[in-house]
Amino acid sequence: MISVEDALAACLDLAAPVGSERVALTDAGGRVLVAPVTATRDQPPFSASAMDGYALRDVEAIPGRRLKVVGEAPAGRHWSGTIGPGEALRIFTGAPLPDGTDRVVIQEDVSREGDRITLGRDLGSGHNVRPSGADFVAGDTMSAPRRLSPADVALAASMNVPLLEVSRRPTVALIATGDELVTPGESPRPDQIIASNTYGLKARIEAEGAEARLLPIARDNRESLEQVFDLAAGADLIVTVGGASVGDHDLVGDVAASRGLDRAFYKVAMRPGKPLMAGRLGDAVLLGLPGNPVSAMVCGELFLIPMLQAMMGLPAGARPRLRARLGVELPANGPREHYMRAEISAGEDLPIITPYGSQDSSLLTVLSGASGLLVRPVDAPRTQAGEMVEYVPLHQMF
Numbered sequence: 100m101i102s103v104e105d106a107l108a109a110c111l112d113l114a115a116p117v118g119s120e121r122v123a124l125t126d127a128g129g130r131v132l133v134a135p136v137t138a139t140r141d142q143p144p145f146s147a148s149a150m151d152g153y154a155l156r157d158v159e160a161i162p163g164r165r166l167k168v169v170g171e172a173p174a175g176r177h178w179s180g181t182i183g184p185g186e187a188l189r190i191f192t193g194a195p196l197p198d199g200t201d202r203v204v205i206q207e208d209v210s211r212e213g214d215r216i217t218l219g220r221d222l223g224s225g226h227n228v229r230p231s232g233a234d235f236v237a238g239d240t241m242s243a244p245r246r247l248s249p250a251d252v253a254l255a256a257s258m259n260v261p262l263l264e265v266s267r268r269p270t271v272a273l274i275a276t277g278d279e280l281v282t283p284g285e286s287p288r289p290d291q292i293i294a295s296n297t298y299g300l301k302a303r304i305e306a307e308g309a310e311a312r313l314l315p316i317a318r319d320n321r322e323s324l325e326q327v328f329d330l331a332a333g334a335d336l337i338v339t340v341g342g343a344s345v346g347d348h349d350l351v352g353d354v355a356a357s358r359g360l361d362r363a364f365y366k367v368a369m370r371p372g373k374p375l376m377a378g379r380l381g382d383a384v385l386l387g388l389p390g391n392p393v394s395a396m397v398c399g400e401l402f403l404i405p406m407l408q409a410m411m412g413l414p415a416g417a418r419p420r421l422r423a424r425l426g427v428e429l430p431a432n433g434p435r436e437h438y439m440r441a442e443i444s445a446g447e448d449l450p451i452i453t454p455y456g457s458q459d460s461s462l463l464t465v466l467s468g469a470s471g472l473l474v475r476p477v478d479a480p481r482t483q484a485g486e487m488v489e490y491v492p493l494h495q496m497f
């Protein structure tokens with residue numbers, strides 16, 4: 100058995116970037132930018148008015164001063180003359196500032212009669228001008244790698260870059276294994292259950308920006324597993340669920356080995372998720388998740404998600420952890436790192452985390468209610484309520 104840390108390092112070693120493609124801005128939100136975006140112009144490309152009002156020379160912004168309005172500049176139309184002494188230009192937000200001016204007095208501070216304005220008593224101190232290049236100048240870059248936020252997409256658009264180089268979405272083939280499983284919506288025999296893990300994993304994988312393909316359920320015999328493995332051809336990552344333990348019907352390791360699996364590890368000192376396996380299988384990476392539903396989802400969160408991030412070219416490592424105060428006393432932990440499904444509530448200095456009473460790895464109701472995984476390190480001593488602990492937050496992306 101290896102440690103969680105070593106298993107994650109081995110998983111990340113297997114997960115090479117999958118390459119990139121160009122997408123339009125309209126399809127770029129949430130994708131992973133892999134090459135920097137360079138601005139092709141300054142923004143704003145000219146000194147622009149920040150308000151609706153009158154452009155004039157700052158030296159003439161004197162309360163009570165009367166000026167002649169000699170023209171008008173709406174946004175999108177440069178006024179080509181020069182503003183001289185005693186003159187002002189009617190101007191609107193976003194319009195280029197005319198030559199000779201360096202200030203805009205907002206219309207609320209002006210009274211107008213015909214082509215004459217009189218400046219009010221309190222003009223404020225702001226110039227209401229956005230200098231040319233205030234946001235960015237040509238050659239400025241948005242760095243990569245990064246997951247493109249809505250604001251990033253808007254920035255790239257503003258830089259006049261219509262196509263972005265993003266990571267291809269890694270493709271994941273999901274294989275559920277077991278004679279006891281039927282697809283949701285079907286009529287199970289009394290001795291069967293509904294396959295759930297691959298559905299939860301698909302949702303999680305897609306929330307991360309990868310593509311998941313659900314393959315037919317593989318039955319507990321070599322022939323069926325071989326057939327379903329064949330269907331996984333072309334995937335970047337093959338994820339099996341179940342059939343990983345020591346039972347007579349746990350065939351995933353054997354079948355993968357006979358297909359040439361170069362196994363990196365099998366079994367991790369953690370709870371849930373001990374019978375985890377990973378390796379290289381031809382051109383793909385294989386991640387073998389344990390069958391218990393909570394084990395599959397927790398291992399998905401802790402290992403599969405960082406692997407996908409690495410495959411998309413993002414800096415990848417252990418899932419982020421937060422701090423909280425323990426809500427109840429916990430006994431000493433054993434030799435496996437324990438990821439306890441827990442509730443998190445508001446506390447004084449830090450949130451309070453309370454693990455559920457039942458930590459059985461078959462209980463999806465508990466996982467569904469949990470907002471974090473309380474991390475109990477290997478051989479952690481008895482821990483009192485109120486002590487500081489760490490947890491991995493869950494469900495944050497939904």
Ligand SMILES: Nc1nc2c(c(=O)[nH]1)N[C@H]1C(S)=C(S)[C@@H](COP(=O)(O)OP(=O)(O)OC[C@H]3O[C@@H](n4cnc5c(N)ncnc54)[C@H](O)[C@@H]3O)O[C@H]1N2
Pocket residue numbers: 275276277279280292293294295296297340341342343344345346349371372373374388389390391392394460
């Ligand atoms: N003698 C031992 N028995 C077990 C050990 C052990 O070390 N020695 N480990 C236990 C642990 S821990 C786990 S986790 C499970 C994992 O076993 P497998 O990965 O071989 O999983 P299965 O036996 O196929 O299934 C376990 C459990 O999960 C249900 N299952 C499987 N796939 C799905 C699915 N897609 N959707 C919903 N539920 C699924 C399956 O029906 C079983 O109930 O082994 C322990 N045993």
Ligand code: MOO
Pocket residue numbers: 369370371372373374389391394395460
């Ligand atoms: O490791 Mo199993 O995954 O504890 O249920």
